[in-house]
Amino acid sequence: MRRRSFIQSVATSFVSSSSLPRRGNGAPSVSTARGDVLLVFFSRAGENYFNGGRKDLTVGNTEVVAGMIRDALRCDVFQIKAVDPYPHSYDATVQRNVLEQNDKARPRIANLPASLGAYRTILIGSPIWNVSAPRIMLTFAERYDFTGKTINPFTTYAMSGLGSVVDDYSAACRGAKLGEALAIRGEEAEGSRSEIDKWLRRIGLVHDRRPVPPREPSSR
Numbered sequence: 001m002r003r004r005s006f007i008q009s010v011a012t013s014f015v016s017s018s019s020l021p022r023r024g025n026g027a028p029s030v031s032t033a034r035g036d037v038l039l040v041f042f043s044r045a046g047e048n049y050f051n052g053g054r055k056d057l058t059v060g061n062t063e064v065v066a067g068m069i070r071d072a073l074r075c076d077v078f079q080i081k082a083v084d085p086y087p088h089s090y091d092a093t094v095q096r097n098v099l100e101q102n103d104k105a106r107p108r109i110a111n112l113p114a115s116l117g118a119y120r121t122i123l124i125g126s127p128i129w130n131v132s133a134p135r136i137m138l139t140f141a142e143r144y145d146f147t148g149k150t151i152n153p154f155t156t157y158a159m160s161g162l163g164s165v166v167d168d169y170s171a172a173c174r175g176a177k178l179g180e181a182l183a184i185r186g187e188e189a190e191g192s193r194s195e196i197d198k199w200l201r202r203i204g205l206v207h208d209r210r211p212v213p214p215r216e217p218s219s220r
């Protein structure tokens with residue numbers, strides 16, 4: 001199945017969710033847009049591991065999950081883009097990642113925001129690369145002071161679940177409080193809306209709309 005690219009890359013700053021194209025049929029369960037939440041993610045489209053073989057992904061798995069979170073929260077989104085984009089080839093990306101891990105690299109991010117402003121909750125998503133967060137996530141994580149902010153990591157993966165991501169962000173995100181993380185199998189990203197919704201409820205970002213009680217008829 002061909003996936004539509006439904007999250008625009010953010011060239012210079014955060015983008016309000018209202019300006020992004022919407023996708024899917026799941027109505028958001030929140031009553032108001034979450035202006036205090038920032039969704040940050042990195043995802044690589046192209047040839048990838050898929051159920052033991054390879055598949056060309058028009059939209060990366062993490063971007064699929066990020067789109068569902070964005071749909072549910074109507075929050076601002078920042079998509080991490082590498083200054084030096086990762087290759088289309090899976091094997092070439094694996095090789096580059098090994099080099100970056102060995103070098104303890106901090107790959108440069110295009111148009112990194114100057115500050116994270118007043119966001120109180122930051123959802124940070126990425127694939128798992130060699131059981132860790134891709135090194136470019138550390139470039140982001142080390143850039144800011146997260147005091148007073150809660151980070152909820154999420155990953156897509158083939159076999160490793162969260163890998164070392166929680167430890168990676170605990171070490172890299174100065175001052176952050178780490179909240180519950182979510183791991184979605186990449187091959188199941190398209191069908192993960194309900195799992196994502198449950199996670200967003202557990203971490204307190206999605207609530208059911210309270211029914212408005214009918215008004216008492218006036219006795220006068």
Ligand SMILES: Cc1cc2nc3c(=O)[nH]c(=O)nc-3n(C[C@H](O)[C@H](O)[C@H](O)COP(=O)(O)O)c2cc1C
Nearest residue numbers: 043044060061062127128130131156158159160186
């Ligand atoms: C360079 C590279 C390394 C990977 N290493 C792992 C790994 O160690 N464990 C794992 O479960 N999946 C691994 N994968 C699979 C990805 O985590 C998985 O396919 C993910 O859903 C891809 O997300 P994306 O399409 O958003 O980039 C790796 C993929 C790549 C490209």
